[in-house]
Amino acid sequence: xxxxxxxxxxxxxxxxxxxxxxxxxxxxxxxxxxxxxxxxxxxxxxxxxxxxxxxxxxxxxxxxxxxxxxxxxxxxxxxxxxxxxxxxxxxxxxxxxxxxxxxxxxxxxxxxxxxxxxxxxxxxxxxxxxxxxxxxxxxxxxxxxxxxxxxxxxxxxxxxxxxxxxxxxxxxxxxxxxxxxxxxxxxxxxxxxxxxxxxxxxxxxxxxxxxxxxxxxxxxxxxxxxxxxxxxxxxxxxxxxxxxxxxxxxxxxxxxxxxxxxxxxxxxxxxxxxxxxxxxxxxxxxxxxxxxxxxxxxxxxxxxxxxxxxxxxxxxxxxxxxxxxxxxxxxxxxxxxxxxxxxxxxxxxxxxxxxxxxxxxxxxxxxxxxxxxxxxxxxxxxxxxxxxxxxxxxxxxxxxxxxxxxxxxxxxxxxxxxxxxxxxxxxxxxxxx
Amino acid sequence: xxxxxxxxxxxxxxxxxxxxxxxxxxxxxxxxxxxxxxxxxxxxxxxxxxxxxxxxxxxxxxxxxxxxxxxxxxxxxxxxxxxxxxxxxxxxxxxxxxxxxxxxxxxxxxxxxxxxxxxxxxxxxxxxxxxxxxxxxxxxxxxxxxxxxxxxxxxxxxxxxxxxxxxxxxxxxxxxxxxxxxxxxxxxxxxxxxxxxxxxxxxxxxxxxxxxxxxxxxxxxxxxxxxxxxxxxxxxxxxxxxxxxxxxxxxxxxxxxxxxxxxxxxxxxxxxxxxxxxxxxxxxxxxxxxxxxxxx
Numbered sequence: 001x002x003x004x005x006x007x008x009x010x011x012x013x014x015x016x017x018x019x020x021x022x023x024x025x026x027x028x029x030x031x032x033x034x035x036x037x038x039x040x041x042x043x044x045x046x047x048x049x050x051x052x053x054x055x056x057x058x059x060x061x062x063x064x065x066x067x068x069x070x071x072x073x074x075x076x077x078x079x080x081x082x083x084x085x086x087x088x089x090x091x092x093x094x095x096x097x098x099x100x101x102x103x104x105x106x107x108x109x110x111x112x113x114x115x116x117x118x119x120x121x122x123x124x125x126x127x128x129x130x131x132x133x134x135x136x137x138x139x140x141x142x143x144x145x146x147x148x149x150x151x152x153x154x155x156x157x158x159x160x161x162x163x164x165x166x167x168x169x170x171x172x173x174x175x176x177x178x179x180x181x182x183x184x185x186x187x188x189x190x191x192x193x194x195x196x197x198x199x200x201x202x203x204x205x206x207x208x209x210x211x212x213x214x215x216x217x218x219x220x221x222x223x224x225x226x227x228x229x230x231x232x233x234x235x236x237x238x239x240x241x242x243x244x245x246x247x248x249x250x251x252x253x254x255x256x257x258x259x260x261x262x263x264x265x266x267x268x269x270x271x272x273x274x275x276x277x278x279x280x281x282x283x284x285x286x287x288x289x290x291x292x293x294x295x296x297x298x299x300x301x302x303x304x305x306x307x308x309x310x311x312x313x314x315x316x317x318x319x320x321x322x323x324x325x326x327x328x329x330x331x332x333x334x335x336x337x338x339x340x341x342x343x344x345x346x347x348x349x350x351x352x353x354x355x356x357x358x359x360x361x362x363x364x365x366x367x368x369x370x371x372x373x374x375x376x377x378x379x380x381x382x383x384x385x386x387x388x389x390x391x392x393x394x395x396x397x398x399x400x401x402x403x404x405x406x407x408x409x410x411x412x413x414x415x416x417x418x419x420x421x422x423x424x425x426x427x428x429x430x431x432x433x
Numbered sequence: 434x435x436x437x438x439x440x441x442x443x444x445x446x447x448x449x450x451x452x453x454x455x456x457x458x459x460x461x462x463x464x465x466x467x468x469x470x471x472x473x474x475x476x477x478x479x480x481x482x483x484x485x486x487x488x489x490x491x492x493x494x495x496x497x498x499x500x501x502x503x504x505x506x507x508x509x510x511x512x513x514x515x516x517x518x519x520x521x522x523x524x525x526x527x528x529x530x531x532x533x534x535x536x537x538x539x540x541x542x543x544x545x546x547x548x549x550x551x552x553x554x555x556x557x558x559x560x561x562x563x564x565x566x567x568x569x570x571x572x573x574x575x576x577x578x579x580x581x582x583x584x585x586x587x588x589x590x591x592x593x594x595x596x597x598x599x600x601x602x603x604x605x606x607x608x609x610x611x612x613x614x615x616x617x618x619x620x621x622x623x624x625x626x627x628x629x630x631x632x633x634x635x636x637x638x639x640x641x642x643x644x645x646x647x648x649x650x651x652x653x654x655x656x657x658x659x660x661x662x663x664x665x666x667x668x669x670x671x672x673x674x675x676x677x678x679x680x681x682x683x684x685x686x687x688x689x690x691x692x693x694x695x696x697x698x699x700x701x702x703x704x705x706x707x708x709x710x711x712x713x714x715x716x717x718x719x720x721x722x723x724x725x726x727x728x729x
Contacts, residue, residue, distance in 0.1 A: 058451070058458045273470040274566070379463060389455060397459050 005422055011348045012426065019101050020157050024346055026100075027093035027156065032322075032341040034089060038082040039329035039337035045075040047332040047384040054332065054382040084141060087148030091117035091156045098160025104167055108188050113159035115192075116199040117152050118144075124207040146336050149345075150250035159195055166191040233285055233366045237359055240291050244355045247300040250345050252336065264288070268378040278378035278395055284369050289376040293394055293401075294365040294408045295358035297387025299335030302357040304387050305412030306350070307338065309420045312413070316424060332384040353419045357412040364408060374400045468595075474567040475599065476524070477505075477701065479534045480554065482576025483546075487511050487521070487536035489575065492689040493697075494532060500694065501704060506531045510561070512553040513538045518560055530702065533561060542577060544610075544620045550581045555589035562593055571600040571701055575688050576653065579606025579640075580621060583664065586636070587628035602639040602701045605650055605687050607657040608664060613648070615656055625664045636669040639700050641693055643682035652684035673700075 015021050048055045049072050055061065062068060095113025099106040121140045143151070167187045174182035182190075264283035271281045283289070298304030307330055310323040322341040329337050344350045368374045377394025385393060388409055392402040481489035487509040498504050506525035510533060512518055524531040535557050537550045561567075574582040582601060590598070610619045618626070642658040643650040655676070665672040681690045698704045 054455075058454045269466065270470065273466050274472075379459075379466065386451060389451070393455060393459050396463050397456070 005418070008349050008352065008419075009422060009425075015346075015348055016426075020098070021346065023094055023097040023101060023157065023160065024153060025343065026097040027090055027153070028340050028343045028345065030093045030097075031086070031090050032337070034082060035086060035337045035340050036325055038079065038086065039326065039334055041075055041078050042083065042334050043328050043332055045072070045079055046334070049075060050384075052382050052384075054384040054386070057382060084145050086146055087144050087152040088114050088117060090149055091152035091159075094153050094156025095160040095163070096156075098157055099164045102161075102164035102168075104164035105184075105188075109160055109163040109167075112163050112192055112195050113156045116159045116195050117148075117155040119196055119199045120151065120155065120203045120206075121148070122200075122203055122207075124204065146252045149252060149340070153250055155199075159199075162198075163191050163195055166194060233290070233362075233370075236285070236287050236290055236366075237362050239287065240295060240362055241355050241359050244301050244358055245351070247339065248345060248347075248351050248354055252300075252339075265378075265380070268376065269380065272378035272396065277398075278375035279372075281376050281378050284376040285366060286376075289369065290362045290365045291358070293377045293391040294405065295361040296333060296390070297405075297409060297412070298330035298338070299333045300358070301335075301339075301344070301354040302361065302387075302409075302412040302416075303335040303338045303344070304330050305357060305409055306344070306353070306416050306420070308409075308413045309416035313417050313420045314424060316426075319420075319423070331386045333387060334384075349419050349422055353412075353416045357415045360411060360415060361408040364411070365404065368404055374398060374404050377401070471569050472567045473529045474531075474565060475529060475569050475571065476508075476531050476533045476561075476565070476567060477571045477573055478558070478561075478582075479532055479573045480575075480578035480581050481534070481536055481540075482574075482578045483540055483542040485536065485540060485575075485578075487534050489536070490532070490534055490573075490688060493694065496689055496694050497698065497702075501698065501702075503528075503530070508533045510535045510557050511538065512536075512557050516553065516556050518557055524565065547577055547580050547621060548584065548624075551584035551588060554581055554585045555592065558585070558589075559593055562596055568596050569599050570596070571602075572598060573602050573604070573697065573701055574606060575604045576606060576684065579603030580608070580625075583608075583625055584621075584628075586633070587625065587631045590633070591631065597633055598636055600637045600639070600701055600703075602641065602697065603661070604641045604693060605643055605653050605658060605684055606640065606661065607653040609654075609657040609660040611654065611657065613654040613656050615660075618660075622660055622663070629664050629668045632665065632668045634668075634670065637671045637673075638665045638669050639673045639675060639696070640665075641687070641696060642674070642676045643684070643687045643690065643693075644676060644678050645682055650682055650684045650687065 016025075047053045048059075048061055049068065050056060051062070053061075065071070092110045092114040095116075096106045096110030098113075099109030118139065121143045123138055123140055126138050142148075170187050170190055171182050174180070174186075264286050265288055268278065268281040268283050268289075272278045278284075295302060298307065307323045307327055310319050314320055314323070319342060322338065326335070326338040326341060329335065339345055342350070344354060365374075369376050374391075375395050375398055377391055379394050379396055381390050381394045388402075388405040391405045392398065395401040479490050481487070494505070494507055506528045507522045508524050508531060509521045510518060511521075512535065524533075535554055537553050539546060539549065572582045572586075574580070579601075582603070583606075586598060586601065590596070608625065609617075609622045612619050638661075640658060640661045642653075642655055644655050645651050648655050659674070662672065662674065675696060677687075677690060677692045677696075679692070681687075687693055695706065695710050699706050699710075
């Protein structure tokens with residue numbers, strides 16, 4: 001065990017030395033406040049004002065809040081701008097910090113990388129449209145939001161590297177052959193042309209392959225692997241673990257776990273309505289009854305447990321701060337701000353509990369449901385229901401389910417705790433510098 | 434130390450503020466799901482008129498089977514005077530829209546007999562619900578069968594909790610018995626009007642009349658069929674009267690009349706008919722049924 005931790009620690013130190021890693025960390029650090037604001041807006045928007053929001057339903061907000069539509073529209077507007085473009089921001093900051101490590105013109109490279117990211121998500125289908133038939137957006141909007149973070153980081157790193165070298169290389173080449181120095185405009189313009197030429201080429205080529213931009217290709221491949229894991233506990237475990245691993249990479253949400261309206265859930269609901277409870281429901285073991293109910297507190301990776309573990313065991317001021325700031329979004333299962341803020345993304349130490357904790361919970365839930373200690377969840381619950389309450393409400397108020405939720409949370413905290421303590425020793429050099 | 438005490442108190446307050454309302458919400462939701470849930474099984478209960486047996490609708494059913502692609506299975510029920518129930522036929526596994534024909538050993542005409550038959554119908558109905566666990570259904574009554582179904586809906590249906598009728602179609606049902614009068618009400622009409630407030634508010638009713646001439650289908654006066662409006666109008670969700678003329682419109686031919694078979698398919702069984710067969714009277718949305726599930 002100790003050796004494992006020491007190994008992890010070494011990996012972590014090694015990875016932290018990488019230029020790309022440092023750029024990513026810096027990029028996420030800059031993007032974090034924006035993402036935090038977005039997350040808090042989403043808590044209000046999705047949790048309190050949306051018709052399917054947990055607090056909206058529980059507190060009957062629709063019946064006493066005046067001007068509901070107005071508030072919804074306002075928040076929607078802010079959310080569309082900040083949430084909808086978060087990946088573009090990250091492409092910019094990653095490119096920016098990557099260029100900085102090469103001592104290139106960081107601002108320019110950042111802008112280039114944001115533009116390059118956008119060209120990869122252009123919707124080529126709209127170009128044939130007449131100006132009046134304005135029914136398609138010119139970009140693949142979903143890919144510019146949290147979904148696109150992974151691609152944004154890749155593009156930021158790639159363009160940051162390429163553009164920095166191009167600008168320097170062009171200047172040298174020009175001096176050698178023309179014996180005058182290339183103007184700053186010239187350097188930027190030529191590099192931009194080359195970078196955009198490359199990304200447009202890639203984007204256009206891919207538009208022949210898929211209908212949803214480059215991001216869609218990745219998601220499609222993953223979805224076909226994982227959409228329907230069926231009733232097999234082992235497969236559900238595998239799918240959840242793979243999914244969580246992808247979240248850790250920044251591929252957020254390729255597998256839609258919240259399966260309230262899938263056929264199996266509806267059949268379970270029908271059964272429960274006829275028989276009064278979920279005992280003996282036809283589909284007791286599904287991704288929904290295991291994963292959504294017991295392994296998704298705070299969102300993918302049981303991040304609610306991570307926050308509690310940080311409160312208990314972390315001495316890192318920045319960690320404690322992020323944990324406190326993002327607890328509200330985590331309560332309604334919107335954990336993007338935690339993932340990007342700590343960051344959990346690309347953190348080799350946190351990868352282990354991030355995948356392990358949900359997996360252990362799924363095994364626990366599977367055991368409990370199979371041994372008929374708790375009934376499976378059968379009633380639909382809002383996506384923004386606080387994690388530990390999902391199972392309780394979903395079973396129609398079964399105390400044993402609440403107890404199991406508490407057990408799952410405790411165990412997850414215990415799983416996270418040693419890793420969080422391990423991170424305490426980090427940063428002597430990094431954070432002081 | 435004092436600060437941490439405050440934190441714990443705050444935590445507990447927050448937990449309670451979320452937990453207690455969610456408890457209330459949970460109760461409401463579960464009840465809502467229970468009340469809005471509809472079983473996939475939704476039979477059509479058919480009741481023949483006086484002097485007819487449980488085989489009265491055979492021609493109609495053969496015709497329906499021929500025309501529709503789905504072959505509805507048929508369960509025939511006969512209630513003896515003692516209340517004993519005998520079954521023939523069966524509901525095929527997987528058939529969610531079977532026909533159930535309910536007939537009575539005592540199938541004589543007259544106020545007292547019809548009232549008895551409504552009571553027997555209730556016995557059979559309760560037994561069916563207990564056996565097949567459906568919670569909504571449709572009704573088709575020919576002649577006095579429509580009276581029996583109407584009486585049953587007013588007087589006895591409430592005894593079976595959580596079961597609601599979707600649609601009722603009566604064919605040539607004499608709401609005012611043999612009387613041609615538009616002012617004098619017979620005993621059965623008076624009784625139906627007296628109990629009309631007990632009709633389910635969401636029920637949709639179609640009353641089909643056939644006429645050989647301007648006043649009758651040869652047995653039942655058109656005026657008597659028209660009196661149905663005093664029972665249903667302004668009581669149920671929709672009440673529609675339809676008059677069919679032409680070939681095969683004598684009283685006993687009506688259940689197998691081509692036009693009426695189409696009406697049954699379109700309105701009672703809610704089939705989507707090819708446009709050439711559709712009766713272009715009212716506009717209705719086909720998708721409404723799906724919305725009523727009330728699921729997110």
